[in-house]
Amino acid sequence: ERWGIHRKDPKFDELESKTEMFETGVKVIDLLTPYVKGGKIGLFGGAGVGKTVLIQEMIYRVANNHDGVSVFAGVGERTREGNDLIEEMADSGVIDKTALVFGQMDEPPGTRLRVALAGLTMAEYFRDVQKQDVLFFIDNIFRFTQAGSEVSTLLGRMPSAVGYQPNLADEMGLLQERITSTRGHSITSMQAIYVPADDLTDPAPATTFAHLDATTVLSRPISEKGIYPAVDPLDSTSRILDPRYIAADHYNTAMRVKTVLQKYKDLQDIIAILGIDELGEEDKLT
Structure with missing residues (x-):
């Protein structure tokens, strides 16, 4: 069997709409x-x-x-x-x-x-x-x-x-x-x-x-x-x-991880300019 490589994409009504x-x-x-x-x-x-x-x-x-x-x-x-x-x-x-x-x-x-x-x-x-x-x-x-x-x-x-x-x-x-x-x-x-x-x-x-x-x-x-x-x-x-597609625990954990990593990235810039001693106690723990 021989197929050409230039083919049409599937029709709209043939597509799978389920998200997994x-x-x-x-x-x-x-x-x-x-x-x-x-x-x-x-x-x-x-x-x-x-x-x-x-x-x-x-x-x-x-x-x-x-x-x-x-x-x-x-x-x-x-x-x-x-x-x-x-x-x-x-x-x-x-x-x-x-x-x-x-x-x-x-x-x-x-x-x-x-x-x-x-x-x-x-x-x-x-x-x-x-x-x-x-x-x-x-x-x-x-x-x-x-x-x-x-x-x-x-x-x-x-x-x-x-x-x-x-x-x-x-x-x-x-x-x-x-x-x-x-x-x-x-x-x-x-x-x-x-x-x-x-x-x-x-x-x-x-x-x-x-x-x-x-x-x-x-x-x-x-x-x-x-x-x-x-x-x-x-x-x-x-x-x-997005909580519409994944479990709430998964979504909340991912958001918390991203928040901590973003804060760490922001603090890296401050440390590079002012040094770690200029951070507050809470930021030092981060």
Whole structure:
């Protein structure tokens, strides 16, 4: 059976409207930025902060704790990383439940642009034909955008802001709108998103924000302290961190944790300027 990679997204009346939390087993994520089953999750971070490592950990945990299959699309990344991933998956015994498709960074831009769509088509096949829940990983969405920019230049289009293609939002929408759940079966997507110069306002990562149900921001200062995964709990968000979707105890605990961390961050600035001796007794306890 042969499917084309350019397909329409499901009709509105075929979509699954139920909202359910997707447990990962990573405590900082499950508490502070809970993921949605059948949702789209973005792992944002600069170079070397642990995006790919976190995705590999998720593949291992999901294969062992959840039914269904995983699809991994390696878009414009290093050949070495793909080889390491395959070896690790073979060693951990999860490769039998995973489909992999790669378009590494030395491939032509057309290949890199289409490999994400090819991976998504595989995920749709598992969802619609085999009736399975699917976990779809993309590493890296920024390379998908970059490949689109190169194709746009080759076609002679006038670039837009910061040199990106003029149809950036349209290209991103064509990919993201197909990543969804139909009645009874889901595609849960985890997407590593490289942030150029750690600037979240760059058009490439910023265009992705509107499509995501949860954003996990990986912080360089936190990774430099040796804390992994280097999740920044104050910058990370989730649309289901809301008492309508999660238990009241979960919500209240998460809010208290964020309040304490925000106060600690504010006090760090005061300590850097005035010193710890200038703090009140209550602040010193914090």
